[in-house]
Amino acid sequence: MADQLNLLSDEEVQQFIVNGYINVRADYPDPFHQEVYQQIETVFDEEGNLGNNILPRIPQIGQVYEHPNVKGALTSLLGPGFIMNPHRHCHLNPPGRKGQSWHKDCYVYDHNVRHPRFYWVFGFYYPQDTTEDMGPTGIIPGAHMYKQISDPNPSKTEETELKLCGPAGTVAIVHFDVWHRATENVSDNNRYMLKFQFARQIEPDEPAWDHQGRVWSPGIDDVHPEVSQDVWHWMSGAKTQVEGAGDSAGVDALLTQLSEGTETARLKTGYQLAEIGLPSVPGLIAAMRAETLATLDETEAKTPDNAHGTNPTVGIAAHALSVMGEVAVPALVDALNDEHWWVRAVVANVLGRLGNDAISAESALMGVLDDEHWWVRRNAIESLGMIGVASDNFVERLGKAVGDEDYRVRRNAALALSKIGETGVSAIPQLVVMLDDENRYNRFYATLALRRIGTPEAQEVLLDQLFTSRWCPITTKNNTF
Numbered sequence: 001m002a003d004q005l006n007l008l009s010d011e012e013v014q015q016f017i018v019n020g021y022i023n024v025r026a027d028y029p030d031p032f033h034q035e036v037y038q039q040i041e042t043v044f045d046e047e048g049n050l051g052n053n054i055l056p057r058i059p060q061i062g063q064v065y066e067h068p069n070v071k072g073a074l075t076s077l078l079g080p081g082f083i084m085n086p087h088r089h090c091h092l093n094p095p096g097r098k099g100q101s102w103h104k105d106c107y108v109y110d111h112n113v114r115h116p117r118f119y120w121v122f123g124f125y126y127p128q129d130t131t132e133d134m135g136p137t138g139i140i141p142g143a144h145m146y147k148q149i150s151d152p153n154p155s156k157t158e159e160t161e162l163k164l165c166g167p168a169g170t171v172a173i174v175h176f177d178v179w180h181r182a183t184e185n186v187s188d189n190n191r192y193m194l195k196f197q198f199a200r201q202i203e204p205d206e207p208a209w210d211h212q213g214r215v216w217s218p219g220i221d222d223v224h225p226e227v228s229q230d231v232w233h234w235m236s237g238a239k240t241q242v243e244g245a246g247d248s249a250g251v252d253a254l255l256t257q258l259s260e261g262t263e264t265a266r267l268k269t270g271y272q273l274a275e276i277g278l279p280s281v282p283g284l285i286a287a288m289r290a291e292t293l294a295t296l297d298e299t300e301a302k303t304p305d306n307a308h309g310t311n312p313t314v315g316i317a318a319h320a321l322s323v324m325g326e327v328a329v330p331a332l333v334d335a336l337n338d339e340h341w342w343v344r345a346v347v348a349n350v351l352g353r354l355g356n357d358a359i360s361a362e363s364a365l366m367g368v369l370d371d372e373h374w375w376v377r378r379n380a381i382e383s384l385g386m387i388g389v390a391s392d393n394f395v396e397r398l399g400k401a402v403g404d405e406d407y408r409v410r411r412n413a414a415l416a417l418s419k420i421g422e423t424g425v426s427a428i429p430q431l432v433v434m435l436d437d438e439n440r441y442n443r444f445y446a447t448l449a450l451r452r453i454g455t456p457e458a459q460e461v462l463l464d465q466l467f468t469s470r471w472c473p474i475t476t477k478n479n480t481f
Contacts (some may be wrong), residue, residue, distance in 0.1 A: 005072035010214030013076060013207075017231050018222045020144035020175035023166055026067035026125070033168035036060050037127040040192050044092060047476060052440070054090045054194070056471040061194055064125050070171050076209035077121055077173065077235075078200040085120075085197035086444035093135040093182050093191040100181040102140065102152040106308035107176070108197065108441060111375060111408050113349045114305075114313040115322065116145040116227050117234050118200075120176035124164060125194040132163045135185030137172070137193060139164060144175040145227055146263050147313040152304040154181065177313075179305075201419060203355050203386060205237040223264055226271035230323050240325030240357055248279035255283040258316055259291070270320035277324065281331045284317045289338065291315030292346050299342060318346055322353035329354065333364040341373035348376060352383025362389050369397050374406035381409065385416035390423050399427035402446075407439045414445035418452040425455050432461055 008022070016022045026033075039058045043050060050057050064070060065084065074082055087108040107120065130136050140159045143149055150158040163183055164172040174180070176197070185191055216229050233240075254276075257269045273280040292315060300309040321328045328350075335347045348365060351358045365380045365387075381401055384394060398420075401413035414434060417424040427449070434446035447465060450458040475481070 004068050005075055006068045007072045007208075007210040008076035009210050010212055011219065013209050013235070014214070014216065014218035014228075014232060015220060016077060016173070016175070017228045017235075018218050018220055019141040020178045021139055021141065021162075021164065022073060022173050023164065024069045024073045024171050024173060025166065026064045026070050026169045026171055028063070028067070028169060030168065032060070032063075033127050036064075037168070037192065040090060040127060041190070044090075046478065049090060049092070052086060052088055053471070055088055057473050059473055061125070064169070064171065064194075065123060065196060067171075070123065070173075073171075073173050074121070074123065074198050078119075078198060079202050079204055079208045081201045082198050083201055083448060085199055086441055088194065088196045091182065091193045091195055093185045093193070095185050095188050095190070097135060097182075097185050099135065099138070099154060099184040101304065102149060102154065102157060102179045102181050103304045103307050104177055104179060104311070106306075106310045109308070109310065109439075110411060110441075111310050111378060113346070113379075114177050114311055115319070115349075115353055116177075116231050117322075117353055118175055118177070118231070120197060120199045122172070122174040122176060122178075123194075123196045123198060124172040124174060125196070126166060126170045127168055127192055127194070128189070129167050130165050130170065130191060130193075131187070132165055132183075133185075133187045134165075134189055134191040135183050135187070136163045136165050136191065137174075138162065138181050138183045139174065140179040142223065144178040145224065145267070146179075147305050148263060149179055149304075203388065204235050207236050211236070224267055227267060230271070234323075234355075240323065240354075248276065251276060251279050251283060254280075255287060258287055266316045267319070270316040271323070274320040274324045278327050280320070281324070281328055284321050284328075285331050285335055287317035288315060288321060288346065288350075289335070289343050291317055292343050293340060296342055314346055314349065318350050322350045325354065325357045326360070329358050329361055332358075333361050336361075336364050336368055341371070341376055344368060344371065345373065345375040345379050348379035348383050352379065352386040355386055356388050358383075358387050359389075362387065362391075365389075366394065366397065369401065374404070374409055377401070377404065378406070378408045378412050381412045381416055385412075385419050390420045392426075395420065395424050395426055398424065399430045402427060402430040402434050407437070407442055410434060410437065411439070411442050411445050414442065414449045417449040418445065421452045422454055424449065424453050425458070428453065428455075428458055428461065435461075435465055 138161045254273050299312050302309045351361045365384050368380045371377050398413045404410050431446045437443050
């Protein structure tokens, strides 16, 4: 059934880009969702919340995300070969529970930097009919690229809230950086929501949805069309076309505006500077450095948009440089030598966002794989994978990085190996060690890399791991054998 994917249309993809969400439905017969709901009720009553183990405990949940409507939507937005993250959670919102404040989620204890060119999405599944009074997830449509909203306190927020509701089987596919919250449950019913996370594995080189040649015309209001259209072209696999030497008139005035006014206005200014091309680059590099250092204290601060202190939003100048294509690469390569680690980390991230346009930066990024700061090493590894590097030298360095002292570096080394596939065969011994990593998610990424390498040796390791760690979904404290 999952082979017959129902891909999204051009219009649906464009509306997702603008609004940050789309609802689809796993329209299995009602008894299917009723059974899932009852199993969840039993688990919560007898065993409590199982956290990440909710899927092996109730395997039918996996069928929801394999449904042609759901998998088709995920494929449309993330491309073929996307992965289900090992972190998942069943959220119970019982009657009488108050709502949350507005916030953005962390990227499962990794230190990603937020960006409109998205690699992650949520899949929120409701196993029961869900109405507005039951405390569904609320989102602020169109605000996912913003670092700030008017106020995280719902009673003071000026933006319009949308409650994600629907019949049993509804799955809301949501941009990972969306502002969201659980709303107050004023009904008499439990509201369950299964929150799963999915991530892109390959860079877009063509539309992954049912593309019919539609031009950019989402048919809805969009206060940031320059950002949305960039995401659309990136998802379409279009190469960035920025003139090497555009009209330099007005660059200084725009650079001044880059730090003034609302976030909406500054984003618009940033993309205007990106369109000018080469004359904007020196000023944008300087502005990126200034805004990066100015927000250093926020990098790991626990704020509504960075609730765990792990996923900051880069500045507007960095956004602008990341959509300029090849014209920005030489100056960014020079900036990789900056004396401050956070500037180097942001530059490495920007180069990755440029994708294959930054292939000439391979040597420079390889040169910072031994940087003194883990965040620079982490970003350099991630970016080399995004750019598409798969050389023997890179594989050798990834094998070494799998044993890095920092868990985030290890994780992204395994992720890069998973993208490279069989070419990464020489790193199998290091990945075997990583199967016992102290971090639970790193163990998953080690198995993912081994699976994607796919050689007989890698498959044997995986089978040994499976037989050791196999979970029995019907074994509980009341039914031990």
